[in-house]
Amino acid sequence: MQIKKKIDGRQLIIDWSVWSSKLIIEYDNETIHETWEITFWVTVAGLFTLLIGIFFGIYIGMLYF
Numbered sequence: 001m002q003i004k005k006k007i008d009g010r011q012l013i014i015d016w017s018v019w020s021s022k023l024i025i026e027y028d029n030e031t032i033h034e035t036w037e038i039t040f041w042v043t044v045a046g047l048f049t050l051l052i053g054i055f056f057g058i059y060i061g062m063l064y065f
Contacts, residue, residue, distance in 0.1 A: 003014040010028040025033040 001016050005012045013026040015024040015026070022039070023033065024031060
């Protein structure tokens, strides 16, 4: 998703990608902010959820089988 806006004759571009979780903020063709932190936390949350799912699967499997 890209948002372009003109402020005082200069261009502000906010570019955010859902799939790569990358956020880039450009003002007057100069990159102000660039981050990949979101990717790290999404990965941690995904692995944590997967771990909980595996433990619950083993627990339920041991109870009923």
